[in-house]
Structure formats: C-alpha cells, structure tokens
C-alpha cells in the first residue's frame with residue numbers, strides 16, 4: 625500500500641539552527657503514529673512543515689501521492705490535513721459552539737464548491753453538535769471559548785480539527801492540562817478517530833503514547849533517531865540515552 629504521507633530530505637533552519645534536518649518519514653493510512661523526543665527536538669517544526677504552517681528550507685512533502693510542498697496550509701486542509709497546535713488557535717470571545725461552527729462551515733462550503741449539495745443551518749448545527757459530543761464538550765457549547773480551562777481549550781481544538789473530517793489529523797500535545805480521567809477519555813477518543821482517519825500525535829505523556837501508538841518515531845536534534853513499535857522504542861539504547869542526556873542537562 626502506498627503511504628499517505630511521505631517527506632524526503634525535509635529540512636528547516638532558523639538562522640544557524642537546523643531545527644528539522646533531512647527528515648525522511650512515511651506514514652501509512654490508518655496508523656496512529658506518535659512522534660516523541662526531548663524538548664527542542666524539532667517535533668512541532670516538523671508537523672508545521674507537514675501542514676504548511678511554515679515553509680521548508682529544503683526537501684519535499686507528499687500527501688496521498690501528490691507533492692504538496694508548495695501548497696499553502698489552507699489548500700492542504702482541503703486535501704485532508706488537519707492540525708491542532710500547542711499554541712492555542714481558538715477565538716476566545718466566540719462561544720465553544722461558534723468556534724467549531726467555523727470548521728464545520730469550512731468543510732460544508734468546500735463540499736458544496738466541489739459540486740456537492742448546498743448546506744442548511746441544520747446541517748451546520750448537526751456537524752457542530754457531533755464534534756462537541758465526540759470530545760465531551762457538548763455541555764459547554766454556549767460558554768465563551770476563552771473561559772474554558774486550558775485542557776478543555778485543547779479538546780476544543782481537537783473538535784475543530786475533527787469537524788473538518790480530515791484524512792490526517794495532527795495533534796500537538798493534546799493531553800497537556802487534562803486530568804487523569806480526561807486523559808482516559810481522550811485515549812478512547814483517539815482510538816475512535818483512528819477508525820476513520822490517520823493520526824499523527826506529538827505527545828510527552830509516555831503512558832498515552834504507549835497506549836495509542838502502533839509505531840513511534842523518535843526525534844532528536846532535528847533528525848529521526850529511531851522508529852519502531854512501542855516495545856522496540858522502550859528497549860532502544862539510543863533513545864534511552866537521548867532522554868537521560870536531556871534529563872542530566874536540564
């Protein structure tokens with residue numbers, strides 16, 4: 625089977641710093657892949673290159689067999705790449721409902737532009753309610769998004785990503801700020817999302833990574849240090865060294 629996502633020689637420098645350095649990466653449709661690595665390893669920069677939020681210094685990104693390297697982020701969203709970011713991208717003054725409505729509307733307009741049927745207010749409401757139900761925020765639909773607890777804002781971003789009905793959902797540290805009980809529900813949610821989408825998950829919480837990921841990619845200093853199943857990664861001495869080295873430095 626052809627991979628859904630492929631990067632070749634993908635690189636991005638900031639001044640003299642090679643934040644992402646010659647990364648060859650591929651992801652099969654239907655996978656839940658975790659990307660882990662010490663702080664500053666280049667994980668967020670890598671997924672920003674994949675979704676088009678920043679441009680590469682060198683290398684290419686292809687999605688579903690087509691080169692998307694020069695496509696702006698919004699065109700990649702149309703191809704099916706959705707992302708939620710560490711730096712919260714919600715509109716604080718809008719309600720939870722209206723934030724998700726922006727994503728649903730985007731998907732419905734896109735569908736209509738491609739020759740699909742026009743949508744009604746009921747379609748929009750149904751799409752929003754479904755996304756909020758899935759992340760467990762339906763009871764907070766009327767609250768201003770900025771008044772949600774930090775962890776709930778992260779879940780709202782997941783709902784906004786889901787509402788786009790993506791083929792690839794990129795989650796950047798989604799469990800940060802969630803309680804243990806919320807993390808449990810989140811694990812279930814990602815498993816359910818993975819029935820209909822491929823998931824690329826940046827995550828520091830190792831129990832979450834081990835519970836969800838089929839394969840794990842470990843980044844260090846901008847490059848891929850190791851890749852394998854959770855068991856292979858757990859016992860990989862280079863990985864252990866990278867983490868211990870960081871702990872000693874930090």
Ligand SMILES: Nc1ncnc2c1ncn2[C@@H]1O[C@H](COP(=O)(O)OP(=O)(O)OP(=O)(O)O)[C@@H](O)[C@H]1O
Nearest residue numbers: 638641642643661662663664665666667668669670
């Ligand atoms: N816009 C930027 N300008 C300058 N340097 C940057 C920029 N973005 C990232 N960097 C640097 O690139 C390196 C990789 O950062 P990145 O955020 O991708 O790492 P990360 O693995 O996601 O880290 P964390 O786990 O802490 O989120 C870091 O040294 C960071 O300081």
